[in-house]
């Protein structure tokens with residue numbers, strides 16, 4: 001079992017142990033592959049109408065006045081955005097489906113916030129930057145290739161369904177990366193770091209796939 005050093009409080013160790021076991025056993029795998037062109041629901045998923053809360057069990061209480069995001073690493077223009085800075089950025093809105101590795105999917109989530117592409121245009125990653133690492137207020141971490149962040153459906157979300165994003169779902173600000181399993185979408189985001197090397201996050205070191213494409217059923221790896 002990997003160490004939980006760096007997490008911001010008592011985590012749900014049972015949930016973590018169960019999910020690590022699923023990864024070892026290859027639970028939920030169908031062996032199918034699909035493409036979004038032919039069907040809406042990725043293999044092995046079922047649609048839910050409600051929106052489950054899934055995390056390590058620590059819901060940091062970050063009020064907008066205290067929230068700040070630092071974006072740095074291999075970029076020309078590192079920034080620290082407080083809530084007011086974020087509010088001054090161009091607004092972006094997108095409707096997308098959620099696919100969680102625990103097999104639920106939720107259609108038609110309307111997100112509002114600031115697009116990843118706008119953030120990229122502000123910080124300007126250098127040519128050597130190939131990966132993005134996220135770190136959250138609860139100590140959670142996850143990682144993406146820069147190409148997955150640089151997409152037209154990725155955002156820093158402040159609103160869901162027209163309402164302020166609830167704390168349980170990562171408010172005041174979370175990342176949303178709809179094309180990958182939802183563990184790649186960091187709640188309560190605090191740092192975004194660009195690097196030439198990949199650095200695995202919380203679930204990626206616990207048997208979960210490094211990329212996490214639901215259409216290829218990249219649950220574990």
Ligand SMILES: Nc1nc2c(c(=O)[nH]1)N[C@H]1C(S)=C(S)[C@@H](COP(=O)(O)O)O[C@H]1N2
Pocket residue numbers: 051052053054055056057100101136137138139140168169170182183184185186187188189
């Ligand atoms: N900061 C943080 N982000 C996180 C997590 C977490 O524990 N902490 N869990 C991930 C996982 S495993 C999932 S499935 C989604 C769940 O988001 P939701 O609770 O809004 O459904 O958040 C992801 N982002």
Ligand SMILES: [Mo]
Pocket residue numbers: 054100101102182183
């Ligand atoms: Mo998850």
